[in-house]
Amino acid sequence: MSNSDLLQRSLAAVWHPCTQMKQHAIDLPLIPIARGEGPWLYDFDGKRYLDGISSWWVNLFGHCNPRINAALKYQLETLEHVILAGCTHQPVVELSERLSALTGGKLGHAFYASDGASATEIALKMSFHSWRNRGFEKKRDFLCLEGSYHGETVGALAVTDVALFKDAYAPLIRAAATVPNPDARRARDGESAADVARHAAATLERHLEQHHESLAALIVEPLIQCASGMAMYDPEYLRLARALCDRYEVHLICDEIAVGCGRTGTFFAHEQAGISPDFICLSKGISGGYLPLSIVLTTDNVYQAFYDDATVRGFLHSHSYTGNALACRAALATLDIFAEDKVLEQNKVLSAKLAAALAPLADDSRVRNMRQRGMIVAFDVDSENPKFSREFFRVALENEALVRPIGHTVYVMPPYVLTDDDVAHLGRAVATALAKAA
Numbered sequence: 001m002s003n004s005d006l007l008q009r010s011l012a013a014v015w016h017p018c019t020q021m022k023q024h025a026i027d028l029p030l031i032p033i034a035r036g037e038g039p040w041l042y043d044f045d046g047k048r049y050l051d052g053i054s055s056w057w058v059n060l061f062g063h064c065n066p067r068i069n070a071a072l073k074y075q076l077e078t079l080e081h082v083i084l085a086g087c088t089h090q091p092v093v094e095l096s097e098r099l100s101a102l103t104g105g106k107l108g109h110a111f112y113a114s115d116g117a118s119a120t121e122i123a124l125k126m127s128f129h130s131w132r133n134r135g136f137e138k139k140r141d142f143l144c145l146e147g148s149y150h151g152e153t154v155g156a157l158a159v160t161d162v163a164l165f166k167d168a169y170a171p172l173i174r175a176a177a178t179v180p181n182p183d184a185r186r187a188r189d190g191e192s193a194a195d196v197a198r199h200a201a202a203t204l205e206r207h208l209e210q211h212h213e214s215l216a217a218l219i220v221e222p223l224i225q226c227a228s229g230m231a232m233y234d235p236e237y238l239r240l241a242r243a244l245c246d247r248y249e250v251h252l253i254c255d256e257i258a259v260g261c262g263r264t265g266t267f268f269a270h271e272q273a274g275i276s277p278d279f280i281c282l283s284k285g286i287s288g289g290y291l292p293l294s295i296v297l298t299t300d301n302v303y304q305a306f307y308d309d310a311t312v313r314g315f316l317h318s319h320s321y322t323g324n325a326l327a328c329r330a331a332l333a334t335l336d337i338f339a340e341d342k343v344l345e346q347n348k349v350l351s352a353k354l355a356a357a358l359a360p361l362a363d364d365s366r367v368r369n370m371r372q373r374g375m376i377v378a379f380d381v382d383s384e385n386p387k388f389s390r391e392f393f394r395v396a397l398e399n400e401a402l403v404r405p406i407g408h409t410v411y412v413m414p415p416y417v418l419t420d421d422d423v424a425h426l427g428r429a430v431a432t433a434l435a436k437a438a
Contacts (some may be wrong), residue, residue, distance in 0.1 A: 006032040033278035036063025039415045052412045053404040059289030062417040068247040071333035084323040092329035106276045106299035112301040112323040116257035116283035117151025119294035123279040127217040127251045139216040142176040149227035182233040193234040212248035219253040222269035226258045231380035238273035251278040261285035265374030288334040293327035315397035357427030378411035392437035401429030
């Protein structure tokens with residue numbers, strides 16, 4: 001197989017996601033990947049690319065990780081999949097127990113699906129349905145933050161506030177209300193990120209006071225709103241939001257799909273606020289970047305609202321591959337690596353090295369709002385180039401790095417297995433791409 005042959009065949013047969021396909025014929029590169037090893041991807045000509053975005057934020061411990069590979073080989077010889085309605089299996093039970101333990105047992109019930117948007121839909125439906133089963137028929141609305149992103153199915157778009165994804169489908173959507181996000185970049189002179197969080201929470205309080213009787217849940221991306229430009233905020237907002245949701249009897253859903261699994265420095269991002277939500281949505285990194293898997297964790301209080309003799313009061317939602325044994329085994333291997341390698345402690349060192357590698361860019365007059373939370377580093381770029389993101393992507397590839405800006409926001413979210421040389425390489429590639437693209 002050659003690069004050119006695969007490119008031609010892909011452009012003819014594959015409709016690539018989140019892409020205007022005509023741009024591939026003009027100035028948007030398409031990279032033919034032959035194999036992966038650690039944080040590196042290789043094309044058919046042997047050229048390599050450092051995966052600076054973890055292949056859409058999913059890869060935690062490198063491509064073709066030998067420990068996850070071994071776990072999957074074992075599972076392949078045992079059980080590949082079985083219907084989870086009326087059957088169960090060891091990997092799904094063990095994974096549910098271990099995730100419950102990571103919440104301190106507070107969210108002890110796990111419901112499975114295959115992708116992040118499905119997890120969002122499940123959490124929304126479960127919240128609404130639990131209120132209805134308890135006799136709160138009016139609680140059927142949802143609340144999200146400005147700039148939020150929770151997936152692109154019709155239900156998930158209802159709580160997504162990114163025009164690029166939402167506007168085309170507006171006639172199909174029953175849109176949720178929005179309240180201001182606590183993006184720390186909104187701080188005025190003399191204000192801290194915590195001040196911004198308190199201002200946003202004050203608006204949230206006024207909304208809940210007026211509308212709580214019809215609200216089922218508030219959904220948030222804890223600490224970082226990724227798809228809207230890596231908007232980072234202070235944990236104070238989560239503390240205040242939890243207290244307000246308790247006061248006004250509204251569920252709190254923490255969408256940890258992108259920010260969970262250690263990305264922000266703790267396994268769950270909401271841990272940094274010292275709170276516990278009513279629902280946690282997990283996907284992306286939970287399977288180590290190997291297989292589609294998503295999970296909604298919830299409390300015994302929510303679970304008991306469905307526990308009844310009547311079938312119609314049960315949570316009647318399903319996916320054919322719910323709780324797939326292979327995906328659950330990959331997730332168990334991922335959790336094993338976290339525990340055995342003390343990954344969260346090691347990531348404190350690695351995140352500091354990433355910060356140091358990118359710190360010189362803050363001296364560039366075009367760079368604004370250099371920011372970091374755990375293993376995610378981002379900055380905004382002042383540029384009049386309307387094709388900045390595409391040009392940056394292309395130049396980064398020429399310098400052996402896969403980095404895709406979100407508009408004029410450049411970010412890195414690499415796997416947790418970078419060497420010092422890898423970190424230095426990523427820093428050089430980002431600096432070169434910035435110089436040429438801006």
